[in-house]
Amino acid sequence: MKKGVSSLLVTVLLVGFTIALGYIFFAWISELFKEDKSTSNCEAELLKLCQQNSLEILNVKVNDTGAINISIQNTGRYEVKSLRTLTYLEDDTIYAGIINFSRPLLPWLPVNFTLNYVNAGSNYKSLEVLSILSAAFAEETCETICYNKATYSFTT
Known part of the structure; x- marks a missing residue:
């Protein structure tokens, strides 16, 4: 029997990492294009x-x-x-x-x-x-x- 990380655990980690990166990217992009509605x-x-x-x-x-x-x-x-x-x-x-x-x-x-x-x-x-x-x-x-x-x- 081989010892190592199971493929199910790797898949869960990759999906979680991808979702986290997507959230960070989305937050950064939405802040970049946020419209300033305040009056100077x-x-x-x-x-x-x-x-x-x-x-x-x-x-x-x-x-x-x-x-x-x-x-x-x-x-x-x-x-x-x-x-x-x-x-x-x-x-x-x-x-x-x-x-x-x-x-x-x-x-x-x-x-x-x-x-x-x-x-x-x-x-x-x-x-x-x-x-x-x-x-x-x-x-x-x-x-x-x-x-x-x-x-x-x-x-x-």
Whole structure:
């Protein structure tokens, strides 16, 4: 009679070892592809700043070429990096644009700018302006669009 490890014991050990390696591999792969659903500290802080930020449209004029001359004021507590504009036409066309400033728009400082659109024979219905804030928190810089918007309705 030979002495040694039985084939049944070897099979059980190999199956157990394979299952253990498979579990370790699966855990490693699932951690590798895990989606980070948390909001970064920077984004959370910017959302707080957005609550204390607002814009006011002071004046809007449409010239003969269809360009819109806008005077706007930052009535919030923080500097505005950029503006997002949405212009709605009577025919349900929407023009969107980003206005970047060379220097941030300071609180209570008015600024003028012009939106030049190809007006295809339709009248303007309304205008929305949203502020874009940028800030650095804990060595992380981020920006976000604040959704408290200034609106203007055109009269026909």
